[in-house]
Amino acid sequence: MSRPVAKPVRRADARQNVEKILEAAIACLGRDPSTSAIQIAECAGVGRMTLYGHFPSREALVEAALTRLLDKGDQVLEGVDLTGDAPAALCALIESSWLLIAQSSAVLEAAQATLPPTRVRDLHAKPEQRVNNLIARGQAEGAFRDDLPRTWLASVLHYIIKGAATDVASGRLDPTVAPRFISETVLAAYAPAPSEERSTGR
Amino acid sequence: MSRPVAKPVRRADARQNVEKILEAAIACLGRDPSTSAIQIAECAGVGRMTLYGHFPSREALVEAALTRLLDKGDQVLEGVDLTGDAPAALCALIESSWLLIAQSSAVLEAAQATLPPTRVRDLHAKPEQRVNNLIARGQAEGAFRDDLPRTWLASVLHYIIKGAATDVASGRLDPTVAPRFISETVLAAYAPAPSEERSTGR
DNA sequence: GAGAACTCGTACATGGCTATACGAATTAGA
DNA sequence: TCTAATTCGTATAGCCATGTACGAGTTCTC
Numbered sequence: 001m002s003r004p005v006a007k008p009v010r011r012a013d014a015r016q017n018v019e020k021i022l023e024a025a026i027a028c029l030g031r032d033p034s035t036s037a038i039q040i041a042e043c044a045g046v047g048r049m050t051l052y053g054h055f056p057s058r059e060a061l062v063e064a065a066l067t068r069l070l071d072k073g074d075q076v077l078e079g080v081d082l083t084g085d086a087p088a089a090l091c092a093l094i095e096s097s098w099l100l101i102a103q104s105s106a107v108l109e110a111a112q113a114t115l116p117p118t119r120v121r122d123l124h125a126k127p128e129q130r131v132n133n134l135i136a137r138g139q140a141e142g143a144f145r146d147d148l149p150r151t152w153l154a155s156v157l158h159y160i161i162k163g164a165a166t167d168v169a170s171g172r173l174d175p176t177v178a179p180r181f182i183s184e185t186v187l188a189a190y191a192p193a194p195s196e197e198r199s200t201g202r
Numbered sequence: 203m204s205r206p207v208a209k210p211v212r213r214a215d216a217r218q219n220v221e222k223i224l225e226a227a228i229a230c231l232g233r234d235p236s237t238s239a240i241q242i243a244e245c246a247g248v249g250r251m252t253l254y255g256h257f258p259s260r261e262a263l264v265e266a267a268l269t270r271l272l273d274k275g276d277q278v279l280e281g282v283d284l285t286g287d288a289p290a291a292l293c294a295l296i297e298s299s300w301l302l303i304a305q306s307s308a309v310l311e312a313a314q315a316t317l318p319p320t321r322v323r324d325l326h327a328k329p330e331q332r333v334n335n336l337i338a339r340g341q342a343e344g345a346f347r348d349d350l351p352r353t354w355l356a357s358v359l360h361y362i363i364k365g366a367a368t369d370v371a372s373g374r375l376d377p378t379v380a381p382r383f384i385s386e387t388v389l390a391a392y393a394p395a396p397s398e399e400r401s402t403g404r
Numbered sequence: 405g406a407g408a409a410c411t412c413g414t415a416c417a418t419g420g421c422t423a424t425a426c427g428a429a430t431t432a433g434a
Numbered sequence: 435t436c437t438a439a440t441t442c443g444t445a446t447a448g449c450c451a452t453g454t455a456c457g458a459g460t461t462c463t464c
Contacts, residue, residue: 014462037453
């Protein structure tokens with residue numbers, strides 16, 4: 001009875017199919033959070049039953065896709081140096097992962113429609129923390145404005161990234177200029193109030 | 203047969219029901235763009251069949267709701283003085299109609315899922331223009347930054363308003379402080395490059 | 405090469421939303 | 435008051451998505 005789910009070895013093609021399905025799910029849900037399991041399956045190039053063979057329900061699939069996406073994002077952010085000058089670090093963060101963040105937002109939206117809210121919060125708490133810390137540090141150093149709460153500043157970043165991603169997806173915005181627009185806008189929005197010239201760090 | 207739709211007089215209660223349905227549609231779709239016609243009907247306090255008696259399809263209902271909402275927004279903006287100092291005008295615009303704009307965005311999202319894209323564009327072209335003109339004027343006067351395209355600046359405004367509205371709806375953001383946050387953030391984002399210290403109003 | 409794992413089609417039950425048709429009860433308006 | 439407009443329940447049909455069951459064919463893995 002000590003092995004309820006233990007399938008230690010899976011056939012190679014099976015694992016490969018799981019991979020294809022997850023990638024397709026991320027792509028599809030990133031485009032439209034309400035994509036059906038059928039569409040994801042055919043987008044992955046597998047039969048619908050294969051999908052249900054690997055994921056017991058659409059809910060499980062969405063959760064798996066979100067988890068993978070957040071892990072991927074976490075890895076990317078791991079490789080970005082966020083310790084230096086706060087504005088520069090924010091810029092680097094945006095440059096390196098705005099698309100990933102945008103995708104995550106969309107998949108997260110899909111998750112919110114099907115998963116219990118607590119589960120969702122748990123899943124994306126960690127990556128969220130990275131951004132939060134950076135903003136907090138910037139505020140403490142006087143590089144970012146202090147007259148608006150950190151949570152709001154973080155939200156603004158997400159709003160803009162998500163909006164830009166939507167417009168890029170629908171062809172209204174050129175993806176090559178998007179990161180620059182985002183960075184310049186967010187940095188300006190985060191800038192300390194100009195009236196009183198605080199000693200802005202260095 | 204020369205009068206296919208001509209119903210010159212409608213009974214008072216009928217018109218009143220149409221009113222209730224439209225208001226309910228705006229409220230429901232503003233909260234969740236995928237609200238079903240059934241939910242809208244019971245939210246309006248009328249039977250489902252009454253709804254179909256007044257609107258031939260859900261699509262027609264969505265279009266009617268969007269049209270009414272945009273008209274309402276247009277009226278509100280009509281009463282706002284946008285001719286003075288550009289930042290102040292933008293601030294007044296946000297203060298007076300951020301909630302309306304947010305609702306419009308949500309209903310517009312519902313419309314995009316059911317209406318032909320051209321129709322949607324046509325409908326909200328006019329209110330959009332008001333914001334665009336204000337931004338253009340601000341740029342021309344040097345009150346707003348010029349290094350980012352006007353369309354992008356307008357988009358940013360929408361991103362933030364829509365995001366804030368979502369967070370207010372889900373209880374993550376206090377509705378009483380939201381307009382202030384939005385205004386201060388957008389004004390900072392729109393500010394001209396900081397190197398030259400313009401006298402930014404007060 | 406043989407057995408097991410895996411794929412995937414078909415079929416089916418379920419549930420939700422849209423939309424139509426019919427008809428009875430209600431109600432406004434003259 | 436009387437008539438016609440209006441409401442609104444029920445029934446019906448179609449479409450689509452989810453999820454389960456069965457079974458035959460294919461392909462890995464030993």
